[in-house]
Amino acid sequence: MINRLRESSQSLTFRIAALLALALLPIGLISVATTFQLLSQADRKAETNLLALTSEAAAPEEAHIRTGIGAANMLAAMVPRLRRSNWDCAEPLGDFVRDSQAFSFAGYVSAEGTILCASEGQGTDVSDRRIYKTMAADPQTRITVSPDALVSQTSVVMVTVPVRRNGRFDGYAAVSLPHGQLFRPLDQLSEDRPLDLITYNAEAEVLTSSRGLDDVERHLPANYELSDLLYAQDGAFIDETRAGFLRVFAVVPIVPGQVFALGSWEHRRNDFIEGLSITSSMLFPVAMWLVCLAVAFFAVQRMVIRPTRNLRARMLQFMRSRRITEPRHEASTPRELREMEETWMRLAENVLHDEAELYDTIHQRTVLLKEVHHRVKNNLQLIISILNMKVRKARGAEVKDALADIRQRVMGIARVHQELYETSTAERVQAGELLRAIVGQTVRTALDDSSAVNFVEEYDDIVVYPDQAVPLSLAVTELLTNALKNLDAPGNEKPTLSIRLTRDETKGARVELCNSLNPDGPHEQEEARSSGLGMALVTAFAHQMEGFAESEATPEQYCAILRFPIADFDDTKMPGELALA
Structure with missing residues (x-):
C-alpha cells in the first residue's frame, strides 16, 4: 500500500493537482466570496443613491407639473362661468400667466377645436393638432410635450384636463409649462458623478431631458422601452445605453400613473463599503x-x-x-515522462533495425532488376545479331525483306525497353518523355538528314502505368516505322511527319501520327491498313491498353490514330520495390 502511494505521488497528474489545490483553495474561496460581496454591495448602494438623487432632482419638475395640473383643473371648473360671461377671459388669464411666471399659456379649447378662452390666441383653430385629436378620442387628464406650441411658438410641456357638459365631452382646459422653466443645474447634486434626468408620460413620450430632447434616444436603456418602465413604485437597474455605455438607472414616479422620472449615472465600482474599497478587494x-x-x-x-x-x-x-x-x-522528472522516453528509445531502435533491413532488401531487388534489364537487352541484341546473319545469308529478296522487317521490329522492342527503364520510374511513366526519346532515336536512325523533313512533335503531360507504357511505345514505334517507309510529298515540297499525344474529353489519351503523301504515288499504307502485319500489331497493342486504333487517309496525308483510357493512380499503393520488400 505504501509503495503504491509512493508511486502515485511521483506522477505528473498527482503533483500538479496537489500543488494547485493546496495553493489556490483558500485564496480562491476568500477572493471569490469577498469580491462577490463587495461588488453586490457596490451595485446596491449605487442604485439606492441614484434613487434618492433622482427623486431630489425631479422635485422641481414634480412641483411645476402638479402646479400645472391644479391650474388646468381650476380653469376647467371655471368654464361654465366663462361661458356665461360670453368668454370675456383674455385679460384675467393673461394676468394669470404673467403673474405666475411658470406658464406660457392658459386657455380653453372647445369640442370643435377652437380656442374660445385663452391668455392669448383666442379664436385660433387647433382642430388639426395632435393633442386635440387625442383628447377628442379619449378625454382624460394628459401631460404631453409640444416642441412647437401653436400660440407661444416655444417648446412646452402641456397639461390638459377634459371639460364635460351634461356628461359629454365639451372641450378641454390646457396650460403650458415652458421647458426653460423646468430644469435647474444638476451638477450641484453629484459633481463627481454627473446625473442625467429624463421625464416621460404614461404614453412613453419623453417630456423633458437634462441633455435636451434632440439627443435623448442615445441615453435611454438599450434593453428596455419606456413603456416597460411605468413603475408604480421606485425601481433601479443596471443596463447599457443605446450609445453603448454601462450606466445605473433609477425610475421614480412623479405623478403616479401620469409622469415618471428616469435618472442615470455612470456605472462605477469604486465606492467605499465599510472602509474597504473595490480596488483593495x-x-x-x-x-x-x-x-x-x-x-x-x-x-x-x-x-x-x-x-x-x-x-x-x-x-x-x-x-x-x-x-x-x-x-x-x-x-x-515524473514517472510518465521517463516511461515515454524509454518507449521512444525502443521505438527508435526498432526503426533503425527495420530501415536497415528495408534498405538491404531494396538494394537486392534493385540489383536483381538491373540484372534482368541487362539480360533482356543482351538477349534482344543477340536476336538482332542472329537476324543480321540470316539476312546476309538469305538468297531470295522476299526472304531478306521479311527478315529485315522482323529485325526492325525487334530493334524497336529493344529501343522501347531501353528508353522505358532509362527515362521513367518503376511505377509511373511520363508518356510524353518516353515517346519523345523513342521517336527521336527512330527518326535519327531511319533518316540520313532529318532537316529534309518537316517534323512536328506535341506531347501533353500524361502519366501512365508501365502496363500501358510498353504497348503504347511498341504501337507508336510500329506506326512511326510504317510512316517513315511511306513518307512522301508532291513535287519539290518537303515531306511532313507529325506526332501528337493529347488528352481527350473522356479522361483518355489520343495519339495521332500523320505523314504526308504524294497524290500521284502508290498508296501502300491503305493496303497495309487492311491486310498488313503492322496494323494487326498496332490493333493488338491497342487492345492491351483497352483502346482501339483507327486511320484517316486522304490523297495528301495518311493519319493513324490510337485512343486509350488513362488508368487512375492510387497514391495509397506502395512502390514496387517496397512492396517486394
Whole structure:
C-alpha cells in the first residue's frame, strides 16, 4: 500500500493537482466570496443613491407639473362661468400667466377645436393638432410635450384636463409649462458623478431631458422601452445605453400613473463599503493569479517543459543523424515522462533495425532488376545479331525483306525497353518523355538528314502505368516505322511527319501520327491498313491498353490514330520495390 502511494505521488497528474489545490483553495474561496460581496454591495448602494438623487432632482419638475395640473383643473371648473360671461377671459388669464411666471399659456379649447378662452390666441383653430385629436378620442387628464406650441411658438410641456357638459365631452382646459422653466443645474447634486434626468408620460413620450430632447434616444436603456418602465413604485437597474455605455438607472414616479422620472449615472465600482474599497478587494484575485503563475511555472517548467524539450532535442538529433542519445533523468522528472522516453528509445531502435533491413532488401531487388534489364537487352541484341546473319545469308529478296522487317521490329522492342527503364520510374511513366526519346532515336536512325523533313512533335503531360507504357511505345514505334517507309510529298515540297499525344474529353489519351503523301504515288499504307502485319500489331497493342486504333487517309496525308483510357493512380499503393520488400 505504501509503495503504491509512493508511486502515485511521483506522477505528473498527482503533483500538479496537489500543488494547485493546496495553493489556490483558500485564496480562491476568500477572493471569490469577498469580491462577490463587495461588488453586490457596490451595485446596491449605487442604485439606492441614484434613487434618492433622482427623486431630489425631479422635485422641481414634480412641483411645476402638479402646479400645472391644479391650474388646468381650476380653469376647467371655471368654464361654465366663462361661458356665461360670453368668454370675456383674455385679460384675467393673461394676468394669470404673467403673474405666475411658470406658464406660457392658459386657455380653453372647445369640442370643435377652437380656442374660445385663452391668455392669448383666442379664436385660433387647433382642430388639426395632435393633442386635440387625442383628447377628442379619449378625454382624460394628459401631460404631453409640444416642441412647437401653436400660440407661444416655444417648446412646452402641456397639461390638459377634459371639460364635460351634461356628461359629454365639451372641450378641454390646457396650460403650458415652458421647458426653460423646468430644469435647474444638476451638477450641484453629484459633481463627481454627473446625473442625467429624463421625464416621460404614461404614453412613453419623453417630456423633458437634462441633455435636451434632440439627443435623448442615445441615453435611454438599450434593453428596455419606456413603456416597460411605468413603475408604480421606485425601481433601479443596471443596463447599457443605446450609445453603448454601462450606466445605473433609477425610475421614480412623479405623478403616479401620469409622469415618471428616469435618472442615470455612470456605472462605477469604486465606492467605499465599510472602509474597504473595490480596488483593495481586487488584491485577492491578483494574489491568486500571482500564486497560480508561480506554482504553474515551477510545476510545468521543472516537471514537464524541461524533460519534454530534452526529449524533443533527442528526437531531432535522431531524425537528422539517426543517433540515439541516452537520457539524463532528474529527480523531479515524473514517472510518465521517463516511461515515454524509454518507449521512444525502443521505438527508435526498432526503426533503425527495420530501415536497415528495408534498405538491404531494396538494394537486392534493385540489383536483381538491373540484372534482368541487362539480360533482356543482351538477349534482344543477340536476336538482332542472329537476324543480321540470316539476312546476309538469305538468297531470295522476299526472304531478306521479311527478315529485315522482323529485325526492325525487334530493334524497336529493344529501343522501347531501353528508353522505358532509362527515362521513367518503376511505377509511373511520363508518356510524353518516353515517346519523345523513342521517336527521336527512330527518326535519327531511319533518316540520313532529318532537316529534309518537316517534323512536328506535341506531347501533353500524361502519366501512365508501365502496363500501358510498353504497348503504347511498341504501337507508336510500329506506326512511326510504317510512316517513315511511306513518307512522301508532291513535287519539290518537303515531306511532313507529325506526332501528337493529347488528352481527350473522356479522361483518355489520343495519339495521332500523320505523314504526308504524294497524290500521284502508290498508296501502300491503305493496303497495309487492311491486310498488313503492322496494323494487326498496332490493333493488338491497342487492345492491351483497352483502346482501339483507327486511320484517316486522304490523297495528301495518311493519319493513324490510337485512343486509350488513362488508368487512375492510387497514391495509397506502395512502390514496387517496397512492396517486394
